[in-house]
Amino acid sequence: MTSSRRSRDPVLQAIAEVFRRHGYEGASLSRLTAATGLGKGSLYNFFPDGKEQMAAEVLAHIQCWFEAEIFVPLKETEGPLTGIESMFRSTEQYFQSGQRICLMGLMALDGETPFGTQIQAYFSDWQAALALAIHSSGKLKEESTDLAEEIVSGIQGALVLAHAQSDAGIFLRRMQSFRRRLAFPCGELQ
Amino acid sequence: MTSSRRSRDPVLQAIAEVFRRHGYEGASLSRLTAATGLGKGSLYNFFPDGKEQMAAEVLAHIQCWFEAEIFVPLKETEGPLTGIESMFRSTEQYFQSGQRICLMGLMALDGETPFGTQIQAYFSDWQAALALAIHSSGKLKEESTDLAEEIVSGIQGALVLAHAQSDAGIFLRRMQSFRRRLAFPCGELQ
């Protein structure tokens, strides 16, 4: 169990990279075997239900990582602003300053995948945790929800644009912009 | 020429919908024949270079539409604010209030497609036209560029989130938020 965990994780990460780069339909078994260094037989030994199970487990792994590293700190940190700043830092690191894509966002656009529920949960969990942190930093409840929606969607858009322009600077500039937006209370004008 | 144009356009639109729904790799010829009502032979008569040519022409068609309906009005309208408002309206209409996906954004994330140049041009043209309109509405040049980047990427993110949550309201709320952001000069704080 524990040793299976230890060997399963790097395989899952290699698989995740293939899904990120090629999308669900483009992630062929030949690409997956090449990326993992495993034969088809071994892959089906790890994931008896094949490609769909691989994608489902990758998404579950991502959800767990964000839950532990971002959502929980957002909800629990004593000073809520440090939770928010830790979110920005973890997000920048996870997406490699904008060079890496969000698989949840890609799958959301891709559509026609059986992962709608997982994707929906990921985004609503993120937004809820962030809205709570913003609210307890002193903003009104309505404004917090709105800002959380702006930032969660804004991060996705920043990843799209950064990848389209092959310019990670776009992502980092957007993240700085979100930080400023939370620091200055100019949203109260409306 | 003119009659070929007339018959080519609806075919191209049907093809575009398939790419939007299934991505480049998921847009199989069988789906394309089903959506267009044409046999493979006819499709290859229209597009001798096959799927890649179909996608390239779809993207070119989209670029042309945005150029004519959004970018030019942004650059040319007498009162620049009416150009910006017309952009918001056309954008909401084009993306069907957030129910329709941006094919350029999807292809940008999809990666590994040979359309990087077209995608890059689309986004930089949009941002440049919008920045110019914002600048001539009275904002500083630096702030205009930044706001244009925020809005162009923000629209993409709003489409991602709206599709993930199956909630077009998200897209419409983000668009309203952008309008407010342009109306109130609170960005000068930093």
Add this chain to the structure above:
DNA sequence: GTCTATAGATCGATAGAC
């Protein structure tokens, strides 16, 4: 110009040797 038939490659998945 539209269709059907089909080629050749690759797809996801399985079987069975080791």
Add this chain to the structure above:
DNA sequence: GTCTATCGATCTATAGAC
């Protein structure tokens, strides 16, 4: 647990009848 061999289905693309 890992591999190779192979299945049937589907893929993109072509050929040729009408």
